[in-house]
Amino acid sequence: MNLPAAFKIRSRTTFIISSVIFFFLFRYLNVVALFFSPSSLDNMTVKHLVLFQFKADVSAEAVKESSLRFFDLKDSCVHPTSQKPYIKTLSGGKDNSKEGLQGGISHAFVLEFESLKDRDYYVDTDPSHQKYKAFIGRHVEKIIVVDYVEGQF
Template sequence: MTRRIALFIPALLALGAVLMHVQAEPAQKAPALLRHVVMFKFKKDATPSQIDEVVKAFGELPQQIDAIHSYEWGTNNSPEMLDKGFTHLFLVTFKSEADRATYLPHAAHQAFVAKLKPVLEEPMVIDYWAK
């Protein structure tokens, strides 16, 4: 019995050391992504067809601008009634600030903005690093 305890204690200590080493190694984190959140409040006289054209044009930007890592969009469906008239939200993701800096003045983005302006009441844009 004493011999078993004598063998068990070093084994337990070795296991503890291994577990501490595994926990001490930092976990591999995915690189942070830069999120570009864009919300639109359209003019009251903007037609559904005009709004659809804006949505379509925004959706074409990822094929035209390589700096865009990912893109998604949707319309507000919050029951809280706090949207302040903003109906459409677009999420454009970049891998770096340099990619965003490429996107903003890009000719395709500027052409999109020109198409958007006649029907846009107000935009809201917020950028953040995903955590």
């Protein structure tokens, strides 16, 4: 088949440009998919924010005991495979904000986990955490939990 020369050049140019565009889109989309896929999140550090609003009739001693028991989770939560504590960091304390936007929340705690799998084990299965949840339930009016990976919006 004899095609005009202009068509051959245009077709070849179109093919090359299309190939280059396809190549870059394919690479870019694969990188984006890899970066944001659930499996890639498995290996990212996860922050676990826990906020408590204690019931009005709970004593200061019970609030203190609840907070100290929460901090004990850092050592008592043991990984099922390694048999070692797996909470990387745990910090927290009593609210001291002057903004007045707490909505009744008085205490905040931040836990850091090595991966989503560790966080999931903590939330769903860990015996020490399950025991703490049973304990704290009678003292709190409201609990808010927010999990996040730093820098992901």
